[in-house]
Amino acid sequence: MTSTLDPDVEYVVLCGSRHERIGYAPKAEVHHSSTPLHLAFSCYVFDQQGNFLVTWRAKHKRTWPGVRTNSCCGHPGPDEVIPDAVARRLTDELGVVADRIELVLPEFRYEATMPDGTRENEVCPVYRATVTTRPDVAPNPDEVDDAVWMPWADFVAEVEADRTTVSPWCALQVEQLRALGPDPLTWPVAEDERLPDAAREPLAKRH
Template identity: 55%
Template structure:
């Protein structure tokens, strides 16, 4: 099995090449393309996941539903569908990009750096969720107000989710997610 490739970006967000995912998350992480997705159910609850302890970046930390990196030449929405299946064993529908220009840099306690242009999506789950234990160690369906409170208080959630939650709220969540706002 070959190593997953990520898309490298210049400072202005232009694609400048690719690199093995295993080679880009370290103390001097190059800027690269990623995405985050918040998955809602039909009653408006959002799925939060706790990253598996074997994950290279932010192991054991609670975060948004799932994240990933589009492969070179892969459409972002196709990457969202692919990672939903890989990480959560789930199908998704009604994928909406809410924060197309989200960008962040975060450093973990071990010195590992995330440095990503990371559009943020919301989607509806389409069937059961069966997470991969290599990706997810725990999950919870929560009301958006609970997610907002966790982010505002800086509870042990990923730094990207802490930044994304208030921005998502300001940008306006999709209408179908409003049942839990």
């Protein structure tokens, strides 16, 4: 665990057994065979017709390289609220500016292990981002290999037919998102109070 933060290093928030904030670690050093529990997020981007922006992870990524997945994933910084982190990563990874970013699965948490033993271990709230006008997507090759729009119902059907066609966290999230209803634009927005403690700390600092 790191106690003194270097402004030139990207950190992730480490979580305890109650999903509380217990410290920070450099992002570059977190993912390995004994990955500690840490705070992340997933985002699903939709246009006004309910089409979903699906992406393929860059082929040199440490975890699940080249795999099809949700629109954007990332880790909030030590003093960053998650919606700000979502907006930052959407711009960095896809060149997309969302008109609205809303919490839909506040309590999502998962673990997954790659064949080489590299492990994901995240408290990972899920957000819906919407765009009024479908933007020109500009995938950042350091993060994203490709991105396409497709009907949400088609994506859900493909995942249900074969969960291995997407990242393990995406497969689990799609199952939970499907329970919110068939139209992603009408999913209920969750209250921030349902977020894990690790995600709520920066919110408390702002009030």
